[in-house]
Amino acid sequence: MLIHLLLLPLLASTWAKPTSYAIWSADSAISRGQGNGLGSNGAPLVSYEHGEFWWALRLLYEKTGNKIYFDYIRQGVDRVVAANGTIGGGYGFTTDYQLDPIRTGPTFLYLYDVTGQQKYKIAADKYRQQLETHPRTAQGQFWHKLRYPNQGWLDGIYMGDVFYAQYTHDFQYSNKSAWDDVQAQFTLMFENTLQNATSPPHLLYHGYDYSHAAPWASPDRGHSPESWDRALGWYMMALVDTLDIFPPAHPGHAALLSFFRTLAPRVKAAADAQTGVWWLVLSQPGRAGNYFESSGSAMFVYALLKGVRRGHIEDDGIVKAMRKAYGYMVENWAIPNANGTIDWQNTVQVGSLDGNGTFEYYTSVPTDVNDLKGLAAFTLASIEYENL
Template sequence: MLSLLLVVSLAARGLGATPALPASYAIWAADSAISRGQGNGLNASGAPLVSYEHGELQWALRLLYEKTGNKDYFDYIQQGVDRVVTSNGTVIGGYGFTTDYQLDPIRTGPTFLYLYNVTGQQKYKTAADKYRQQLETHPRTTQGQFWHKLRYPNQGWLDGIYMGDVFYAQYTHDFQPSNTSAWNDIQAQFALMYQNTLQNATSPPHLLYHGYDHSHTASWASPDRGHSPEVWDRALGWYMMALVDTLDIFPTSHPGHDALLSILRTLAPRVRDAADPTSGAWWLVITQPGRTGNYFESSGTAMFVYALLKGVRRGYLHDDGLVAAAKKAYRYMTSNWVVANADGTMNWLNTVQVGSLDGNGTFEYYTSVPTDVNDLKGLAAFALSSIEYERLR
């Protein structure tokens, strides 16, 4: 499904000419993922799968469809969702409501809402209703923070804000715009995570730890607020993307909009300053730059580029060097993590497979996890960052 302009651009690579830049890295990344069948609502064995990674890619494909009018993107989104949503709106693909109480699957919820708004098919609304029902009974800390998963009692992870609360906001916007309690709750999810994971003033770079255990029972929980010991780039990236995406949805008349804006405006310059000054990229473990074993990680870097560029474009952030920082990081990404293949697709490098607080949350843990080629968490983030970067032209 490589676009004509992209194929023409890539063809120069095989004709002895100076390698040409692709017409659009966003299209190249998306088309490459589609050509490999990534994010298609199926697992590696061909069985239906509800996956937050698929939801992340679907968000990028939606933006590309709106930008290009290429219906192939819309069709791929719909085909993927139709593999996990039955004709009566039942969500299959491993989704467990009361048995699992995970926030991760809900990341596909914005796609359900999008398809309902575009097609009017009731099954997508029914599926979204099920996710919304989950939030009604989802376990919470005594402060009101959603647990990341049932198996992690009283733990809030930055990841969960992106997984659950963008959907929560979109559903409220679409069907319950006057539900003040829901808007208050969405604001509280962001605020509680921020308050419980923010590094102390004496702990640069003054960003957010990966998560916290409100019960202080996890082995990694700090004495003060129960936070984990390190700032992991992708967790912070999820949170930053959630901020800029939710601000698009959150009513400006509600005080929560200004509260989210304040968090974003506090974090964005700190994210900018945490980038490596030479490469412009961000370290896997941001709290320990340059330490042996640490490295520049691609998914978090792409997420920061997306959040910074979108934040400035939408007027949520003053530039203050944010665009220059994002451009520098983007150039590093395309020079070091994008590899052209002979078949016209691209590979994406250096995305860490996973980061969890299931263990001890140490530097040694994060740096021990392997990286993958074409990991969708990073590739989709690169497509999103490329969409924003290409808006600068």
């Protein structure tokens, strides 16, 4: 696949800093065929990572007008959505009941809005139908997956509820019960995972088990023992993106705004004082084995800078702090290659509550180069940084 060469530095022995890291990172991912609607085996794949990347490419297309980005999005989606609107790529509707695949849904809605092609609406309808029967806790929280009964994870808010809000906005704007439900998803997650300890960081734990059956569930609310940076990053991005969608007159808008305003200064304060970026396990900064992780850091930069730009929070030193964090990221994690592409370093492969949820678990998971969860987040962070 050809690389978009407009702004890539192509010197074999030396490199020049690009005009736009957002373009550089996106073009590098495209050149490697990342986020193209296919898995490593070449078969169609419904992937939340691809959905995150398509969101970044959409913003980049809207900013630059470069149709390469739009065409790449559409080509990727067309590999998983058939002409009749059927979703392939391993998506299981009622067999799996997962929130992760629904992250591709906002792009289905976007393509329907731009092209008017009915197949994208049909595919989005399928996700919306899943939410009608998706299992919930007794309080009403969507289970993260069918195989994790009564568990709500921060990740799931980004995966399912941004789509839920966008679908409601586009097709059911006057459906108050749907808006109430979107608000409830954010609220239940916030209330059940907020750290109530006497000392900072007062952030959110990775998730909770309402039934208290998981080995990691706390006696009070069933929350997990640690705060994982990428999980909180998903939630922060979901908040700031959904605020653009939620009707301002609905009480849910004020509720989401209050969550964002509560968490934003705490996220800023949780950054490492020297580097400006964030630890993998936010609840145990500086502990031996902990390290600075790139995907969560990029997500925080995106969310907080967008929050300031959109007027959701006062600057109050946030822009300065995010500049510091971004500077560390480009100096230490954005590594140029001789062929003009960029490698993105230090993204942890996964973080799950399938096991015991301990510090030792999170720090034992390997990191990857060019993990799309991190590279897409860096593209998003770069777009916001360049908007400054």
